[in-house]
Amino acid sequence: MIVELDETSPVPPYEQIRAQVAAMIGSGALPPGTRLPPIRQLAGDLGLAVNTVARAYRELESAGLVASRVRTGTVVAPRTSQELDTRTAADTRRLLTEAVRSFTATTRRLGIADHDALAAIAAELSGGEAAG
Amino acid sequence: MLFTYLLLAIGALKLLTATAKAIVGEVPRDRVEQFARLHSLPITAGNGNQVIVYRATTRRWRTSGFAAGIAIQVAIRGPHFLDAGWVFVGWFVGAAVAELRVAHLDRGPHASASLTPRRLADYLPRAGRFAVPGTMGLCVLTTGYCVADHHAHPSGDLTSVAAxxxxxxxxxLVALTAQRLVLRRPQPMAEPDQLAADDAIRSRSMHVLAAAGMVLAGTCIGSQLEAADILHHxxxxxxxxxxxxxxLPIAGWILAYRPSPARREGSTPSAPPTAPSAPEPA
Known part of the structure; x- marks a missing residue:
C-alpha cells in the first residue's frame, strides 16, 4: 500500500495523504486493526515535515477512520456496518470532488478551455481515448 | 630502545597506510559478495552501487574511529599502554557515526512511501533485539552486586564501579539510539531490487550495532568487577x-555475522494483530 504525493498539485500534502488513506480505508484495502506507519517514518519517507503528516493523521482520527493508541500507534478504527455504508458513500463523494478540483486546477494551469476539458472528460467516460 | 622505536614507527606507518586505504580506497569485490551472501541479496545493476557506497561509508568511519582510538591513547598514555578496549570504543563510535552518514534512497520527482510500518523485529532476530538492553541490565545488576559486596572487599573503588x-x-544508549536512527532512515518507494538492498543495509547496520554495543557494554562489566576488587576473591x-x-565477544561475532535474509518489502501493510474486531455498538 503506497501513498504518493503530487508536488505540482494545488491540494496541500496533508490533504493528499488524508484522502489517499481515507480512500484505502473506505475501499477495505486497509482493514480495521491495520497499523499505519509512525508519523516520523512517513514524514521521513515522503520528505515532509512531521507536522504535515501529524495533521493528516489528526484529520483521519477526527473523522473516526483511525484511532491512536499509546502502545500500538495509529491503527485503522473498527466500524459498524451502518457506518461502513454511509462512510463509503461520503468518501466516494469527497474523492470525486477532490478529483474534479485536481482536474480543474490542471486544466487551468495548462490553459485548456472549459469546453475542451469537458469534451475530454466526456470522451474518457464514453470509453474513448482522452483528448491530449 | 632504538629497535623498539623503529618497530613503533613501522606500526604507525602501517596503521596510517591502512587507514588511508580504507578511507579513500575502493571497496573490495569480496566484501560486496560477503554482504550479498549474508543477506541473500541478489546484486543487480540497480543496487550494486548502493551496497558499495554503504560499505565504503561504514568502512571509512569505522576505520577512522579505530585509528582515532589508537591515536588518542598514544597521545595521552604513550605507545606502551595500548588498551584494546579503548581501540574498540573508537571503532564503535565510528560505526555509530557511520549510520548517520549513510545516504537514503533518492525520492525522485514524485515522493511516495509505503504504509507498512518498519519495526526492529523486521531486521533483527529476538536475541539481537535483547542483546543490548540485556547487557545494560547485567551492568546494573553488577553494580548492585559490587555495592552489596563492598563490605567483604573494602579495598574496592565504588566510584570507579559507578563510572x-x-x-x-x-x-x-548510543547503540539503541543508533538503531533507532537506522530504523527511521527514510525509505521512499523505489525499484524492488533497491528496496531489498536498502532493507539488507538496515539489517546489517542493526546487527553490527547490536553486537558491538553488547560486547562493549559487556567489557564494562568486567571492569566493574575489577574496580570493586571482587575478582580473584x-x-x-x-x-x-x-x-x-x-x-559476549563470541555471541557478538555470531550475531554480527549471522546470515540474515533481507526483509521483503510487502506491497501490503502489516496485517491486523487479530481478526477484524466485531462491530462496536454505536
Whole structure:
C-alpha cells in the first residue's frame, strides 16, 4: 500500500495523504486493526515535515477512520456496518470532488478551455481515448 | 630502545597506510559478495552501487574511529599502554557515526512511501533485539552486586564501579539510539531490487550495532568487577567474569555475522494483530 504525493498539485500534502488513506480505508484495502506507519517514518519517507503528516493523521482520527493508541500507534478504527455504508458513500463523494478540483486546477494551469476539458472528460467516460 | 622505536614507527606507518586505504580506497569485490551472501541479496545493476557506497561509508568511519582510538591513547598514555578496549570504543563510535552518514534512497520527482510500518523485529532476530538492553541490565545488576559486596572487599573503588556502569549504560544508549536512527532512515518507494538492498543495509547496520554495543557494554562489566576488587576473591564473580569476557565477544561475532535474509518489502501493510474486531455498538 503506497501513498504518493503530487508536488505540482494545488491540494496541500496533508490533504493528499488524508484522502489517499481515507480512500484505502473506505475501499477495505486497509482493514480495521491495520497499523499505519509512525508519523516520523512517513514524514521521513515522503520528505515532509512531521507536522504535515501529524495533521493528516489528526484529520483521519477526527473523522473516526483511525484511532491512536499509546502502545500500538495509529491503527485503522473498527466500524459498524451502518457506518461502513454511509462512510463509503461520503468518501466516494469527497474523492470525486477532490478529483474534479485536481482536474480543474490542471486544466487551468495548462490553459485548456472549459469546453475542451469537458469534451475530454466526456470522451474518457464514453470509453474513448482522452483528448491530449 | 632504538629497535623498539623503529618497530613503533613501522606500526604507525602501517596503521596510517591502512587507514588511508580504507578511507579513500575502493571497496573490495569480496566484501560486496560477503554482504550479498549474508543477506541473500541478489546484486543487480540497480543496487550494486548502493551496497558499495554503504560499505565504503561504514568502512571509512569505522576505520577512522579505530585509528582515532589508537591515536588518542598514544597521545595521552604513550605507545606502551595500548588498551584494546579503548581501540574498540573508537571503532564503535565510528560505526555509530557511520549510520548517520549513510545516504537514503533518492525520492525522485514524485515522493511516495509505503504504509507498512518498519519495526526492529523486521531486521533483527529476538536475541539481537535483547542483546543490548540485556547487557545494560547485567551492568546494573553488577553494580548492585559490587555495592552489596563492598563490605567483604573494602579495598574496592565504588566510584570507579559507578563510572564503569555509567560508561556501559552510555554505550548501550548510543547503540539503541543508533538503531533507532537506522530504523527511521527514510525509505521512499523505489525499484524492488533497491528496496531489498536498502532493507539488507538496515539489517546489517542493526546487527553490527547490536553486537558491538553488547560486547562493549559487556567489557564494562568486567571492569566493574575489577574496580570493586571482587575478582580473584569471589569464585562466582570469577566464573561470571570469564563467561562475560569470552561469551559476549563470541555471541557478538555470531550475531554480527549471522546470515540474515533481507526483509521483503510487502506491497501490503502489516496485517491486523487479530481478526477484524466485531462491530462496536454505536
Amino acid at each position: 564503569w556502569a555509567a560508561l556501559g549504560l552510555g554505550v548501550g 569471589d569464585r562466582i564473580a570469577d566464573i561470571f567474569n570469564t563467561m562475560v569476557g569470552f561469551g
